[in-house]
Amino acid sequence: MQAEKVDYLIIGAGIIGMQLAGQLREKMPGKKILLLEKEADAACHSSGRNSGVLHAGFYYTADSLKARFTRDGNLALKKYCRDNGLALNECGKVVVACDETELGALFELEKRGKANGVDVRFIDERELAEIEPNARTFKKALYSPTTATVDPVEICASLKGRLLASGVRILFSEGYRERVGENIVKTTKGRLIEAARLINSAGLYADRIARDFGFSKKYVIIPFKGVYLKYSGAAAPVKVNVYPVPNLKNPFLGVHYTVTVDGQVKLGPTAIPAFWRENYAGFDNFSPGELLETAGYASLLFLKNSFGFRSLAFEEIRKYYKPFFVGLGLRLVKKLDGAGFNQWTRPGIRAQLLNTETFELVQDFVVEGDKFSTHILNAVSPAFTGSFPFTEWIMYNL
Numbered sequence: 001m002q003a004e005k006v007d008y009l010i011i012g013a014g015i016i017g018m019q020l021a022g023q024l025r026e027k028m029p030g031k032k033i034l035l036l037e038k039e040a041d042a043a044c045h046s047s048g049r050n051s052g053v054l055h056a057g058f059y060y061t062a063d064s065l066k067a068r069f070t071r072d073g074n075l076a077l078k079k080y081c082r083d084n085g086l087a088l089n090e091c092g093k094v095v096v097a098c099d100e101t102e103l104g105a106l107f108e109l110e111k112r113g114k115a116n117g118v119d120v121r122f123i124d125e126r127e128l129a130e131i132e133p134n135a136r137t138f139k140k141a142l143y144s145p146t147t148a149t150v151d152p153v154e155i156c157a158s159l160k161g162r163l164l165a166s167g168v169r170i171l172f173s174e175g176y177r178e179r180v181g182e183n184i185v186k187t188t189k190g191r192l193i194e195a196a197r198l199i200n201s202a203g204l205y206a207d208r209i210a211r212d213f214g215f216s217k218k219y220v221i222i223p224f225k226g227v228y229l230k231y232s233g234a235a236a237p238v239k240v241n242v243y244p245v246p247n248l249k250n251p252f253l254g255v256h257y258t259v260t261v262d263g264q265v266k267l268g269p270t271a272i273p274a275f276w277r278e279n280y281a282g283f284d285n286f287s288p289g290e291l292l293e294t295a296g297y298a299s300l301l302f303l304k305n306s307f308g309f310r311s312l313a314f315e316e317i318r319k320y321y322k323p324f325f326v327g328l329g330l331r332l333v334k335k336l337d338g339a340g341f342n343q344w345t346r347p348g349i350r351a352q353l354l355n356t357e358t359f360e361l362v363q364d365f366v367v368e369g370d371k372f373s374t375h376i377l378n379a380v381s382p383a384f385t386g387s388f389p390f391t392e393w394i395m396y397n398l
Contacts, residue, residue: 009195038175043156049348058113069386093147228268233340
């Protein structure tokens with residue numbers, strides 16, 4: 001079979017892959033661009049299942065890629081929503097402290113935010129009551145007025161429509177199978193594609209594809225399942241996103257309240273270690289090989305207790321017990337109708353990169369590659385927020 005020749009082959013039609021395709025089309029209109037997507041539609045995984053929060057950029061150290069791309073991405077995605085008539089809820093966010101022991105981390109977040117050029121400031125309990133009457137804190141809280149929420153599915157559908165209108169080809173229900181030549185790949189339908197340049201933005205499977213090209217030698221993706229409880233009571237408990245002070249040693253932000261783009265409130269998420277990469281529900285997409293791989297790394301993390309994995313795992317498992325889960329949310333507010341949180345949302349899987357040499361979760365974005373291929377290995381939260389400037393940076397470094 002003769003290989004089809006393209007200038008650019010992008011694997012994965014999440015927000016990163018689609019943004020890259022769009023920027024390539026804009027900057028190189030004469031090039032042949034092909035997007036390969038194993039699902040029947042775009043953004044079926046992380047890009048379409050995330051919280052929809054546009055983060056401000058104060059969680060990350062100033063020397064990180066996340067700091068820069070989150071701050072700039074927040075502005076860029078808001079502009080995209082306004083320019084294209086897409087839903088946008090500029091509700092803001094408060095980070096509250098439960099006791100005096102959390103004030104140190106709260107001050108660190110404020111310091112990072114200022115260093116990153118983010119609009120964030122301390123407020124006292126009186127000011128907090130004006131912004132979000134139901135939130136409670138110990139002496140101080142952190143206020144982020146630029147945090148907002150969007151509909152990630154709506155944004156991704158808009159990006160897909162623009163791509164197709166511009167002439168970019170997307171092969172749906174056809175994924176990457178293997179590399180069969182220096183710059184030739186075979187798809188799951190047996191198609192051969194010869195690409196002058198390949199970009200791997202395959203999310204949960206980015207590390208495996210990267211290994212076929214000699215990259216991701218010290219990394220593996222460990223899946224973590226995130227799910228929220230949606231509130232359906234009479235009156236919404238909050239009108240502003242309310243977050244706890246996070247453990248800065250790991251990339252998870254803790255159970256919090258998210259006000260969605262249409263004003264609904266959800267509590268979560270979990271960060272439960274998943275058994276295989278697409279372990280959304282029951283035995284859907286079950287893979288014995290992935291189960292063995294994930295269980296093996298989870299066992300090692302448990303034995304080594306890297307980044308406090310044991311306590312993290314035990315607490316996450318307890319979140320399946322709804323009263324415990326809701327109880328974590330009760331710590332952040334003055335009053336709560338716990339019974340109103342009675343519907344689990346569609347779960348998402350976080351494609352979290354693990355360094356197999358240090359056994360630490362990788363906190364920042366990671367991209368590897370050479371003159372032929374580029375591999376986006378760690379595009380985790382807040383990758384949706386940072387997607388526009390992140391992909392510009394990747395384009396600059398191609």
